[in-house]
Amino acid sequence: MNNENVFFNPGDAIASSHDFxxxxxxxxxxxxxxxxxxxxxxAKNTKNGTYAIYLADKxxxxxxxxxxxxxxxx
Numbered sequence: 001m002n003n004e005n006v007f008f009n010p011g012d013a014i015a016s017s018h019d020f021x022x023x024x025x026x027x028x029x030x031x032x033x034x035x036x037x038x039x040x041x042x043a044k045n046t047k048n049g050t051y052a053i054y055l056a057d058k059x060x061x062x063x064x065x066x067x068x069x070x071x072x073x074x
Contacts, residue, residue: 006065012058
């Protein structure tokens with residue numbers, strides 16, 4: 001998967017983790033519980049290295065968010 005850089009407001013995160021596998025497992029559970037919620041992305045904060053789970057429609061511009069690198073999409 002090509003890495004894509006986007007911006008998110010950290011307060012919009014559904015969940016977060018320091019471990020990618022744990023973040024992915026959480027994202028799968030969220031997606032299974034709410035299959036109509038839209039696309040879920042797992043993003044790595046480029047400043048502190050933590051992973052966060054967001055709904056894809058929460059992407060912001062560089063003036064309203066922090067930089068993240070998309071690691072996976074569900």
